[in-house]
Amino acid sequence: MKFSNILTVLALLMSPGYPFVIPTVSSMRMGHKKRFYSSGGYADENGVNKNDSLKALSVTELKRLLSERGVDFRDCLEKRELIDRLKNSEASSDRQPTAPMMGLSDHEQSLISTFKRVSPSVANIKTTTVVQAQEGLRLRSLEIPRGTGSGFLWDEKGHVVTNYHVVSAGRKDGTLPSSVKVKLAGMAEVFDADIVGVEPEKDIAVLKVRDRRNLPRPIDVGTSNDLQVGQSVLAVGNPFGLDDTLTTGIVSALGRDVDGIGGRPIHGCIQTDAAINPGNSGGPLLDSRGRLIGVNTAIFSPNGAGNVGIGFAIPVDTVRRVVNQIISYGKVVRPTLGISVVDDRIVRNLGQQLGRTLEGCLVAEVVPNSPALVAGVEATSMKSDGSIVLGDLVTGVNGEPVRQAEDLISAIEEKNDGDKVYLNVLRKCDPSRSKTIEVILTTREKLKQKSTQTARPATTKRSSILSAWQ
Numbered sequence: 001m002k003f004s005n006i007l008t009v010l011a012l013l014m015s016p017g018y019p020f021v022i023p024t025v026s027s028m029r030m031g032h033k034k035r036f037y038s039s040g041g042y043a044d045e046n047g048v049n050k051n052d053s054l055k056a057l058s059v060t061e062l063k064r065l066l067s068e069r070g071v072d073f074r075d076c077l078e079k080r081e082l083i084d085r086l087k088n089s090e091a092s093s094d095r096q097p098t099a100p101m102m103g104l105s106d107h108e109q110s111l112i113s114t115f116k117r118v119s120p121s122v123a124n125i126k127t128t129t130v131v132q133a134q135e136g137l138r139l140r141s142l143e144i145p146r147g148t149g150s151g152f153l154w155d156e157k158g159h160v161v162t163n164y165h166v167v168s169a170g171r172k173d174g175t176l177p178s179s180v181k182v183k184l185a186g187m188a189e190v191f192d193a194d195i196v197g198v199e200p201e202k203d204i205a206v207l208k209v210r211d212r213r214n215l216p217r218p219i220d221v222g223t224s225n226d227l228q229v230g231q232s233v234l235a236v237g238n239p240f241g242l243d244d245t246l247t248t249g250i251v252s253a254l255g256r257d258v259d260g261i262g263g264r265p266i267h268g269c270i271q272t273d274a275a276i277n278p279g280n281s282g283g284p285l286l287d288s289r290g291r292l293i294g295v296n297t298a299i300f301s302p303n304g305a306g307n308v309g310i311g312f313a314i315p316v317d318t319v320r321r322v323v324n325q326i327i328s329y330g331k332v333v334r335p336t337l338g339i340s341v342v343d344d345r346i347v348r349n350l351g352q353q354l355g356r357t358l359e360g361c362l363v364a365e366v367v368p369n370s371p372a373l374v375a376g377v378e379a380t381s382m383k384s385d386g387s388i389v390l391g392d393l394v395t396g397v398n399g400e401p402v403r404q405a406e407d408l409i410s411a412i413e414e415k416n417d418g419d420k421v422y423l424n425v426l427r428k429c430d431p432s433r434s435k436t437i438e439v440i441l442t443t444r445e446k447l448k449q450k451s452t453q454t455a456r457p458a459t460t461k462r463s464s465i466l467s468a469w470q
Helices: 003-013 050-056 059-068 079-087 106-121 316-329 344-354 371-375 405-413 444-453
Strands: 035-038 041-044 122-135 138-153 159-162 179-184 191-199 204-209 232-237 245-259 265-272 284-287 291-299 311-315 339-342 361-366 393-397 420-426 434-440 466-469
Touching: 050 079, 059 079, 059 405, 106 122, 106 232, 106 245, 106 284, 122 159, 138 232, 159 316, 179 204, 191 316, 204 316, 232 265, 232 291, 245 344, 265 291, 291 316, 311 316, 316 405, 339 344, 344 361, 361 371, 361 405, 371 434, 393 405
Parallel strands: none
Antiparallel strands: 035 041, 122 138, 122 179, 138 159, 159 204, 179 191, 191 204, 232 245, 232 284, 245 265, 265 311, 265 466, 284 291, 291 311, 339 361, 339 466, 361 393, 393 420, 420 434
16 A cells, blocks of 8 residues: 555544544654645645545455444445545444443443344344135135244335345245234334345345334444454344344354355355354344444254354345345346456465465456456366466456455446456466456346356366355
């Protein structure tokens, strides 16, 4: 990151309301900087424009700054919206300190306070279906229970996020329930809700309650790209129908693949040892500050043994993209390159082995008949002796830097079907083999149609290093 960018980030972090104490840089070392205002934004005495500095930040860095300042960014679809939100933001002031609880450790007090703040936005989801029952010579319509699970309030408009398999009751035929009931914790009233849209491949569904009066504060949204194995997590939900249940644990692993009900694996899932049981599905997985980092979706249960300390959650970066698409269009219509990329964590480890930084997205797979295949994008492969042959490292899209998977995904999802994009790649991750590739985007639906029309060769089971399908 350039020195001017570092100054900008420090300035944002030291703004009033930032929750951590930031050491002040000595004026003897840095000198006193003056800011000058102009029509294009303000600049320091060196003429560095703050707007340009913010544009140089990655999507993940922008989201982290917004999250730390308590600024809501869940509805931001594009990078420029994140920048605008950050420039216009003021630190959140609606979080009031709580009185100390005698006899409890600081950790316990924080946990209790976080649960009290978050639990009102966690929901119990129940679905029903209508069947015809015969009584004598008459047919009567009866509403019978179909499934149950958890969810959480996404925004002030009454949108509720849950798992697709909760609303479909695990059915793979695509049929949805006749009615959905939503009960928020701490409220006696049960709300009727409509299904806004679903994404089976990511196991996500979005509901909307019809009566939006007196709704609690929506859950805070964090980021998942910067999660670390070992950090504390909280799971809130309704296991076995027991409302308002909190369990705690840690992030056990990252980048797991979990088989989704839609038939494709959900890449990049979070593994946790926080107790997740039947009924927890669709509930929030939170960090220690109560920010959403994932949606609980599945457990590893050998021989139906129940919870054994291995649960999985869909990362919030994926959830946010899918939910925004469903709210805006009723379905996911994002364009695609037709590639899978290696998880950021694995890329960093590969860089350490090579003795240099790999800054970008390493292509793991190129989907048959995809735009990327036509354009000549090369995937990472493995030789018969087990050695890895590195593929293309995507370092930019249309001149915008790509440092991690989230940057690439965000850049592509801002485009439309049929748009041309120019990928900056390093062939075989070699800095001396820089190349620009033109790719014409398509949609996943069109790509699926092509795949069904063309016989595909047998492939081996994909490993768990893949990130989201672009």
